[in-house]
Amino acid sequence: MYQLKYKIWIEKNGKVFGIGPLMLLKGVSETGSLSEAARKMDMSYNKAHNLIKSIEKKLGYELISSKSGGSKGGSSELTEKAEELMMTYENFYNECEENLRKIYQKHFKNSNI
Amino acid sequence: MYQLKYKIWIEKNGKVFGIGPLMLLKGVSETGSLSEAARKMDMSYNKAHNLIKSIEKKLGYELISSKSGGSKGGSSELTEKAEELMMTYENFYNECEENLRKIYQKHFKNSNI
């Protein structure tokens, strides 16, 4: 049988936010560390860092405020704007998922094409 | 402001059908020629041909029946199954588009994040 697949993201000066960045930011929120957030989702630190920086550039504001050094090496936390964006996108994305699944069922459920 | 972007496709032994193949098959239907259909959408013939062949392989049935030679060089036309698949996917895709647009509006309309 078939399998539904999709990608949904928003653009602003190019691709700017999607489910990947959302997950990464969630990890930062939970761990307080960009490095650990990246590790948790099996992403290299440099990739995570470049991702965040490129998004911040396109958005025109910062998503995380980081400090390096200190006993724990450093830390990162989300900005208020990041939290707003995450919430908006997550609600949007969840609703999209739900609807796409329904529509897919409707059209492909009993199809043996 | 943001811009919504998405890709929706179905898989079966890997990516198998999406808006691109649909457009190409529509072109074949209209022109009676895979070559002309490809040209119309600025796609090279070999790419179009490989695309159709790889999809047919994954699906396990043929999408176009082609003959080469003859005064017009050759021709291609859609199989019945191709037309069924196209119709199913197109209806599905249109409904997805409509819904995604609405959901996007709902969440991002008055957002200045």
Place this chain on the structure above:
DNA sequence: ATTCGTTATACTTATACTAGTATAACGAAT
């Protein structure tokens, strides 16, 4: 001053995908 894990950045290498080139078979029309 040394240690530590993080942040930060630059640079190189792989990989996947896209696009392009080349060549042959086909067969009705002339």
Place this chain on the structure above:
DNA sequence: ATTCGTTATACTAGTATAAGTATAACGAAT
């Protein structure tokens, strides 16, 4: 038999993206 535009297939080159490597700065804690 030659022509023509198509179908058909193989092979090469390019390009964009991802992944990997390397190195430095940071600064509280010891």
